[in-house]
Amino acid sequence: MTEPGLYHILTLSALLFCTGMYGFFTRRNLITLLMSVELMLNSVNLNLVAFDRYVWPEKTEGLFFSLFIIAVAAAEAALAIAIIIHLYRTHKSIDVQEAEELKY
Amino acid sequence: MSGSDLVFYILALMTLCFGVLTVTSRQIFRAAVYLLFCLLGVAGIYFWLNYQFLAAVQIVVYAGGIVVLILFSIFLTQQSGEKLPVPAVSRKFFSALAAFCALALVLVSVFRFSFAESGKRSALVSMSQIGEKMLSPGEGGYALPFEVISVLLLAALIGCIVIAIKTKPDAR
Amino acid sequence: MIYTVLVLLIVLFPLAGFLFPALWGRSLFKKSAGPLTVVLMTFSFLLSAYFAYLYFFEFGYQQGAYRRFLFPDIPWLEFSGALAIRMGAYIDAVSVMMLLTVTFVSLMVHVYSLWYMKHQERYAAYFAYLSLFTFSMLGLVLSSNIFQMYFFWELVGVSSFLLIGFYYQKPAAAAAAKKAFIVTRFADVGFFIGILILSFSAGSMDFETILHKLTTPGSDALNTAAAQTFLGISALSWGAALVFMGAAGKSALFPLHIWLPDAMEGPTPVSALIHAATMVVAGVFLIARLFPLYAITVPGVQEFIAWVSAVTALMAALIACVQTDIKRILAFSTMSQIGLMMLSLGVAKYEAGPVPGYTASLFHLFTHALFKSLLFLCAGIMIHFVHNNSIWKMGGLRKYLPLTHLFFLAGCLAISGIPPFSGFFSKEEILLAAYRNYFPLYVLVLITSAVTAFYMFRMYFRTFWFYNLKGPTEKETEIEVPALIPLVLLAIGAVLGGFIPFGNFVTSDGHRMPFHFDVRFSLLPVILNLAGIFVAMWFYKTKNKRSDIVQEKAWKLYLLLSEKFYVDHLYEFITRKVIFQVIGRSAAWFDKNIVDGMVNLSGEATQYVSAAFRKLQSGKVQLYALYFLLAILALALITILK
Numbered sequence: 001m002t003e004p005g006l007y008h009i010l011t012l013s014a015l016l017f018c019t020g021m022y023g024f025f026t027r028r029n030l031i032t033l034l035m036s037v038e039l040m041l042n043s044v045n046l047n048l049v050a051f052d053r054y055v056w057p058e059k060t061e062g063l064f065f066s067l068f069i070i071a072v073a074a075a076e077a078a079l080a081i082a083i084i085i086h087l088y089r090t091h092k093s094i095d096v097q098e099a100e101e102l103k104y
Numbered sequence: 105m106s107g108s109d110l111v112f113y114i115l116a117l118m119t120l121c122f123g124v125l126t127v128t129s130r131q132i133f134r135a136a137v138y139l140l141f142c143l144l145g146v147a148g149i150y151f152w153l154n155y156q157f158l159a160a161v162q163i164v165v166y167a168g169g170i171v172v173l174i175l176f177s178i179f180l181t182q183q184s185g186e187k188l189p190v191p192a193v194s195r196k197f198f199s200a201l202a203a204f205c206a207l208a209l210v211l212v213s214v215f216r217f218s219f220a221e222s223g224k225r226s227a228l229v230s231m232s233q234i235g236e237k238m239l240s241p242g243e244g245g246y247a248l249p250f251e252v253i254s255v256l257l258l259a260a261l262i263g264c265i266v267i268a269i270k271t272k273p274d275a276r
Numbered sequence: 277m278i279y280t281v282l283v284l285l286i287v288l289f290p291l292a293g294f295l296f297p298a299l300w301g302r303s304l305f306k307k308s309a310g311p312l313t314v315v316l317m318t319f320s321f322l323l324s325a326y327f328a329y330l331y332f333f334e335f336g337y338q339q340g341a342y343r344r345f346l347f348p349d350i351p352w353l354e355f356s357g358a359l360a361i362r363m364g365a366y367i368d369a370v371s372v373m374m375l376l377t378v379t380f381v382s383l384m385v386h387v388y389s390l391w392y393m394k395h396q397e398r399y400a401a402y403f404a405y406l407s408l409f410t411f412s413m414l415g416l417v418l419s420s421n422i423f424q425m426y427f428f429w430e431l432v433g434v435s436s437f438l439l440i441g442f443y444y445q446k447p448a449a450a451a452a453a454k455k456a457f458i459v460t461r462f463a464d465v466g467f468f469i470g471i472l473i474l475s476f477s478a479g480s481m482d483f484e485t486i487l488h489k490l491t492t493p494g495s496d497a498l499n500t501a502a503a504q505t506f507l508g509i510s511a512l513s514w515g516a517a518l519v520f521m522g523a524a525g526k527s528a529l530f531p532l533h534i535w536l537p538d539a540m541e542g543p544t545p546v547s548a549l550i551h552a553a554t555m556v557v558a559g560v561f562l563i564a565r566l567f568p569l570y571a572i573t574v575p576g577v578q579e580f581i582a583w584v585s586a587v588t589a590l591m592a593a594l595i596a597c598v599q600t601d602i603k604r605i606l607a608f609s610t611m612s613q614i615g616l617m618m619l620s621l622g623v624a625k626y627e628a629g630p631v632p633g634y635t636a637s638l639f640h641l642f643t644h645a646l647f648k649s650l651l652f653l654c655a656g657i658m659i660h661f662v663h664n665n666s667i668w669k670m671g672g673l674r675k676y677l678p679l680t681h682l683f684f685l686a687g688c689l690a691i692s693g694i695p696p697f698s699g700f701f702s703k704e705e706i707l708l709a710a711y712r713n714y715f716p717l718y719v720l721v722l723i724t725s726a727v728t729a730f731y732m733f734r735m736y737f738r739t740f741w742f743y744n745l746k747g748p749t750e751k752e753t754e755i756e757v758p759a760l761i762p763l764v765l766l767a768i769g770a771v772l773g774g775f776i777p778f779g780n781f782v783t784s785d786g787h788r789m790p791f792h793f794d795v796r797f798s799l800l801p802v803i804l805n806l807a808g809i810f811v812a813m814w815f816y817k818t819k820n821k822r823s824d825i826v827q828e829k830a831w832k833l834y835l836l837l838s839e840k841f842y843v844d845h846l847y848e849f850i851t852r853k854v855i856f857q858v859i860g861r862s863a864a865w866f867d868k869n870i871v872d873g874m875v876n877l878s879g880e881a882t883q884y885v886s887a888a889f890r891k892l893q894s895g896k897v898q899l900y901a902l903y904f905l906l907a908i909l910a911l912a913l914i915t916i917l918k
Contacts, residue, residue, distance in 0.1 A: 003106075003109055004109055004112040004113070004134070005219055005221070005272055006219055007197070007214065007215065008116070008150070009153075009232040010253065011211065011214070012119065012120070012175050014115045014207055014210045014211055014214070015123075015170075015192070015207065016119065016120065016123050016142075016146075017204055017206075017207075017210070018203040018204070018210075019120070019123040019124055019126075019127055019203070019208060020123070020127070021199075021202070021203045022127055022199050022200055022203040023126065023128075025198075025202060026127070026171065026195060026196055026199045027145055027188070027191070028188070028189060029125065029132060029188055031131060031136075031174060031177055031178055031181070031182075032130060032135055032188065033237070034174065035126055035127070035135060035136065035139045035174065036126075036127055037267035038170060039122075039123055039139070039142065039221070040168070042142075042143060042146050042166075042228070043249075044148065045146070045162075046146060049150060049153060049155060049158065050153075051219075053153050053154075053155075054221050054222070055219055055220065055221060055222060056222070057222055058222075060229055060233075060234075060237065060244075061236070062153060063157075063158060063229060064234075064237070064238070064246050064249075066158055066190050067158065067161060068246075068253055070162065070165050070166070071165075071253045071256075071257065072253070072256065073166075073170070074164075074169055074170060074257075075256055075257050075260035076260075077170045077173060077174070078170075078173065078260055078261075078264050079124055079260050079263055079264055079266075079267070079269040081173055081174070081176075081177045081264075082263070082264035082265075082267040082268040083175060083267055084177055084181065085181065085268045086182055086268055088180070088268050089183040089270075094181050094188070098195025
């Protein structure tokens with residue numbers, strides 16, 4: 001247990017990302033898939049902030065990138081939920097395994 | 105170990121635990137609440153890193169916006185009391201394997217690479233600085249992405265309405 | 277500067293006459309296209325007459341000779357420093373004479389068409405095509421370089437195609453248009469290769485440079501070009517011969533003549549303008565332009581030209597003796613006359629000072645344009661009167677068409693070379709040139725000339741005399757005014773055109789060359805021509821069976837002639853049996869089995885592979901994410917391990 005630094009945060013973010021990934025592969029409900037995606041996005045934000053904090057402290061790119069990612073994530077979540085609701089109306093289910101018409 | 109370090113470890117642990125719970129919980133409503141806590145944990149880390157504004161945005165947008173949105177959509181699409189199905193063991197195994205491989209790859213490459221850490225502690229970026237940069241068209245300003253994001257949000261807004269709008273049965 | 281504007285206006289008026297009816301022929305100019313183009317053509321003709329006056333009497337004659345001018349002369353396509361194609365108007369005595377002839381005959385035909393094409397369908401389109409042709413022909417005669425000439429050469433071919441196929445509802449007309457286009461196109465391939473060879477040897481496309489470089493003995497260009505040979509013949513000879521091939525195609529010389537008789541399917545005024553007076557002499561004009569090249573550098577090719585044209589002239593004249601379609605007789609006579617013009621160029625020897633054969637050729641071109649268009653326009657009236665092309669259906673027409681009778685007689689006398697009609701003078705010059713330089717061909721020309729007199733008067737007597745046709749029940753006006761004016765003007769030209777001192781204007785080097793007529797020399801051809809006329813008179817003046825008897829006695833010869841020496845059959849055999857059956861079949865087999873097989877193979881292979889791959893497109897989002905992850909892992913591994 002050393003003093004937390006860049007590598008600690010990167011490790012945390014990698015773990016969080018892989019958690020999200022695990023969720024994305026195992027879950028079947030579309031809303032839970034969306035949650036997993038949000039986890040992954042957060043881990044990316046953490047990464048950016050960590051670099052901004054430890055590697056280029058005099059610059060602010062990481063901060064702004066995170067801000068924009070949050071904004072995009074909000075838009076994406078809203079759209080995803082609109083799609084999910086629409087899918088629910090047409091299929092009476094939001095299971096990804098059942099929404100597979102878009103195949104060969 | 106100083107108090108500050110301890111705070112970090114607690115926050116990291118909390119974030120991870122709630123993250124894992126989010127992806128494993130069988131009750132979708134609970135999963136959403138776990139996600140909320142996980143996001144709050146991330147916000148805590150932002151605070152710990154001295155990024156107050158970002159932490160505030162994280163709480164407002166994620167905790168206050170997206171999670172609530174998710175909760176609403178759960179209400180709209182889920183029958184209460186139904187549990188999510190348990191994924192098959194093989195699926196769990198291979199997903200975990202894939203995630204682990206990715207993790208291993210990332211961690212290996214991260215630790216093999218030595219980042220040029222600058223020893224300086226960054227000064228607190230004040231809210232007014234962020235605001236000025238956000239709207240500055242000059243060098244180091246983010247006026248263009250800001251505008252683009254605004255258009256994107258508008259498009260998303262309209263798109264959501266178009267997709268989710270209820271069509272009358274006879275209009276089809 | 278003023279000359280440039282004049283020349284441009286002369287060319288642009290017919291272009292306007294094409295554009296306006298072509299663009300608004302169905303609406304604005306539906307009825308007025310004819311008068312409009314006539315007005316424009318009148319302007320063009322008046323300007324060219326004025327220009328000819330200026331050239332011949334004001335500025336053209338300098339220091340004892342007619343000079344060459346280029347107005348304008350602008351760069352058109354610049355490929356590189358060495359190769360540039362210019363656009364310009366090459367003004368010399370020949371082109372000014374052609375300018376005058378083309379605009380005059382074209383104007384006459386436009387005016388005549390006002391009557392002839394009245395109430396026809398696609399009235400505006402007809403006049404648009406006619407003006408397009410005039411524009412292209414003017415561009416052709418004014419071309420300052422051989423590429424520009426080729427350009428207008430093809431335009432002329434296109435307008436000829438459009439006009440032959442004007443009655444495209446008639447299968448015969450459509451086929452004739454196609455035939456004319458294909459045959460001349462085929463010849464033009466040779467022409468184009470010839471252009472490339474000549475311009476490559478001379479390093480330029482301009483006539484002036486080509487002639488200068490390739491006729492100066494001992495020049496570098498000439499030595500280099502002469503050193504390169506193909507099949508034992510020098511490159512230059514090939515080039516010149518191929519250019520002549522293009523000229524032969526356009527001017528309907530043997531063996532590329534087969535399109536001209538069929539081209540008579542077009543409206544009669546078109547035949548008068550394009551297939552008698554102007555377009556078909558483009559070949560003669562081309563060879564005349566390049567005359568020094570042929571005469572000095574490649575005399576072998578020139579002799580070849582002389583023989584080909586002599587064969588054409590005699591053959592066409594013989595065939596014309598047995599034809600029954602009045603327009604086809606005229607078509608074969610056109611071929612024969614063009615043969616004579618070309619022959620005159622072929623036998624002319626290059627000498628210091630003006631070349632008589634050269635002037636003779638262009639003189640005959642000029643008079644022929646006048647009397648042949650007159651004959652065609654008269655034939656148009658006759659056909660209009662009896663509603664049939666065959667001379668068997670005519671006879672005794674002199675009572676119903678007295679004016680036409682006079683004009684037609686004038687035309688026949690002119691073409692038969694009876695003094696003092698115009699044809700006599702020009703033919704005399706050709707005979708003189710042949711007599712001086714190449715005696716065997718002189719004999720051939722004499723025979724051709726006598727045969728010409730025979731078949732022309734056969735046609736004349738058969739249509740206007742022979743027996744009395746039953747008159748039409750209702751009185752028809754013989755000629756309306758729009759048709760009368762051109763006939764009168766052309767008849768004046770046909771009768772008096774020979775008195776123009778042509779040698780004083782158009783010569784090979786610009787120096788004046790007065791004609792001298794020797795009665796002793798003229799006696800023999802005139803007697804022969806008169807003999808031809810009397811034989812025709814004996815056969816056809818009154819109704820009798822004499823011709824039928826001769827026909828039965830010499831049926832083999834008759835068949836040979838009426839089948840046009842079987843040249844068409846030969847072409848038929850070559851195209852159908854050799855090209856279609858042998859080459860076409862095997863090419864089709866190759867295409868079907870090898871080329872299509874490859875295409876099908878690639879298609880089937882793609883189908884097979886994609887059938888294997890399409891299972892990947894399962895519709896399962898998580899599976900896609902897995903592929904995505906695997907790909908990223910692979911890429912990351914590659915990057916890390918590198």
